[in-house]
Ligand code: HGY
């Protein structure tokens with residue numbers, strides 16, 4: 001039976017989600033566990049319920065919509081993405097994959113089609129990591145959550161525990177979100193967030209692998225002092241030292257083992273024109289498709305920070321969050337993506353993902369694949385993020401095809417159901 005997604009419904013729901021934002025500044029801002037994030041989840045929950053799916057929020061705050069399968073004890077097929085955004089985001093990063101997953105549920109329900117495997121559509125918690133280390137929800141599910149994260153202050157000083165409590169989530173229960181069994185297949189649909197598909201004029205990307213990420217913060221402590229009376233040679237200027245740190249991070253990619261390296265945030269104290277900065281905290285985001293490169297980039301950074309500290313007479317501390325390891329996608333699932341695209345006359349190329357995704361954490365539970373659609377001019381994490389509507393619909397159609405193929409062919413006939 002051929003099943004087609006309802007493109008108008010998909011695009012309308014993406015627009016509806018795009019209207020849920022904190023409204024401060026351009027673009028969309030829906031920080032994890034914020035009132036806007038919770039409003040978006042509740043809207044998605046109504047769509048899932050209308051598609052006849054069961055709905056639950058797990059101890060890590062992941063929203064899980066599930067359609068039961070016909071084979072008792074079968075491991076689930078998982079899709080979905082995230083609803084939280086960066087600050088000033090576009091309408092598609094994360095939301096697209098969630099809406100498309102709900103669209104698959106609606107199509108199956110409307111045709112009365114029951115898959116062998118249960119189908120789980122996820123809205124993972126805190127994928128972006130703006131307010132706390134990223135991938136909270138998908139790491140909790142796959143056993144990568146570290147309890148100490150609960151008490152680590154975020155960029156605004158609030159701890160994760162306090163955020164979870166405000167969102168009605170028990171912080172002491174997060175680790176109980178861990179799934180006990182395996183997953184038959186995880187397929188995440190996402191915009192590419194880079195320029196490759198757009199430049200190639202191709203509508204579908206079959207992802208080969210997802211980059212590894214090491215994120216963290218660097219704290220530089222010098223000595224606040226009078227900007228007028230403190231001789232240059234007597235200063236312990238934290239911002240001058242931090243400036244060298246920024247360039248060291250940059251060079252980890254331009255001259256070193258990392259693929260990309262970014263300082264996205266830098267906070268200076270006391271932040272007053274006539275005071276030599278005494279304290280600077282900056283963020284670090286280092287990525288590499290090759291795992292060893294990520295590790296060696298961190299080691300190289302540690303060596304350079306020690307040298308900068310010595311030469312500037314400051315103290316420099318590096319705090320690295322739990323790493324997200326680089327993962328490869330499953331070749332069988334990847335072939336299903338390519339075959340569906342070709343059968344539908346859609347151009348398809350294979351490419352790696354420079355962006356991180358929840359699917360990389362689900363990969364430890366079973367075979368994983370990602371489907372990309374183009375980002376025009378490769379723009380993302382920006383209000384100008386956009387994708388041709390026909391590509392958004394085509395991507396959702398390929399997701400539906402691949403979920404049905406994976407359901408029919410998974411060799412996981414014996415694996416226990418992940419709970
Ligand atoms: O930052 C990323 O790679 C993703 O958008 N969370």
Ligand code: MN
Pocket residue numbers: 082093094127190356357
């Ligand atoms: Mn994303």
Ligand code: MN
Pocket residue numbers: 086093128381
């Ligand atoms: Mn993102």
